[in-house]
Amino acid sequence: MKELGKEKLMAESASTKEEVFSLDGVNVYYGDSLAVKDVSFPIYKNEITSLIGPSGCGKSTILRSLNRMNDLIPGARVEGDLQYHGADIYGSDIDPVQVRKIIGMVFQKPNPFPKSIYENVAFGPQTLGMKGNLDDIVEEALVGAALWDEVKDRLKDNAFGMSGGQQQRLCIARTIAVKPDVILMDEPCSALDPVSTYKIEDLMMKLKEDYTIVIVTHNMQQAARVADKTAFFTVSSNDEEGSRTGVLVEFDETGKIFSNPADQRTQDYVTGRFG
Template sequence: MQMTEPTTRIETNATVRERDPVAPDPSSEVFAVRDLNVYYGDLRAVADVNLDVYERQITAFIGPSGCGKSTVLRCFNRMNDLIDIARVDGSVRYRGIDLYDAAVDPVAVRRRIGMVFQKPNPFPKSIYDNVAYGPRVAGQKGNLDEVVEQSLRNAGLWDEVKDRLDDSALGMSGGQQQRLCIARAIAVNPDVLLMDEPCSALDPIATGRIEELMKEIQNDYTIVIVTHNMQQAARVSDRTAFFTAELDESTGQRRGRLVELDDTGTIFSNPSDERTEAYVTGRFG
């Protein structure tokens, strides 16, 4: 698992971020996914996924549309429960606990494992009430000013909004809204942040700010990010998982499958699977 020297074997225009390779320490596993299959009705959307996510790392899921990366991400906080026809098979362990155990309350899971969505989805409330929403539903009473300020500071938004906390969040720009959604997610002090293509609706400058923000907060949170943007995965993540959609011969349906998961440097410069290589060099996908 050592990072290879930068090589010219594969031409990519993605710059891999400078970071010391972190030796995966099995004791720091946050998620351990084994034989995960997700079905939507009769359709098998994700097949036989096995992967680990390590503590205080940014793990990126990349792959073409329909490869199941978002579906896998949504298993981590049981968001798939909200879809009536979704069924999850296999095990998703979060710090040793099976998230799909009958005794596990999805509400409690989501308080520890926050989520930022593809499209910024601020509530039609004030900026303050957006950030205070999580702490309030978690039962925190009294003055939340400190939590709100700290969360907005951590999301790099405080200076922009401190004079208009009572204004509607819907009046903010798209990039600000997305940072507000990150502030809102970290206000409940989660252990993990799941990000489902958080920059796909944003312009390059707003995207850059979100990426900076991710690097700033990564020492406090374990982050899993789904992204369509390979350069983004290369810039921000420690490890990258490449998913692909393959045709199931027997049913004629396409289903998502994990091809490989490795250090980001390895995935982008020296992947072990040729499909990964084809994807990261832009020959496919």
């Protein structure tokens, strides 16, 4: 953790385009098979970067390699240069557990803990031994996730009694309770109805003032609505070897990706001619 010191992580930069992540020639393997090949793009501070593309294009794989969640999958391996504020995330002196504290994650299906609403949010700060009044931390996180008004009178209730959208916002509250720098979201609205989806998107726009957000989504309208930058991935199949590998086609301002993409494959995908 020497190079990945807290001061450095939270360092403010004069530039509005401070790079939080920079990926350069990143390959991800599952066992012997190459899942994503040669991915290079930056992720900027206080922006929402969306990763889009058809199933199997490796967008979730890239997302999960940003906070080393891929380490939990046996045989997963990352090659290339994946830097976070100038420090190699896969460096030998980096503790993946610390990486996950600084770079939080929200999952596709809401996965609250089988505990009370309060305990769900308090679990992280409590386990990590964070300083401060736990009640205040919980309240602050729930306010931050736009959930406080709905749950303040039933903090002791089991989290499973909430609606899907509330559960997902609880998962976001749980994530921001440990005060991360980046929030990764893996298709956070794919299990939610449109109203809940709208609430989460609204929340994301607020959260990006304090956090850097990376979101994987299947919903192109969602990417167009919320993201500042968009990376489009696709699958390149090699029929001789029978292998399918994800590649990054294009990375740019979201407006450009959806209105005037440079690559024909992006054009086909965003206009719905493919995928």
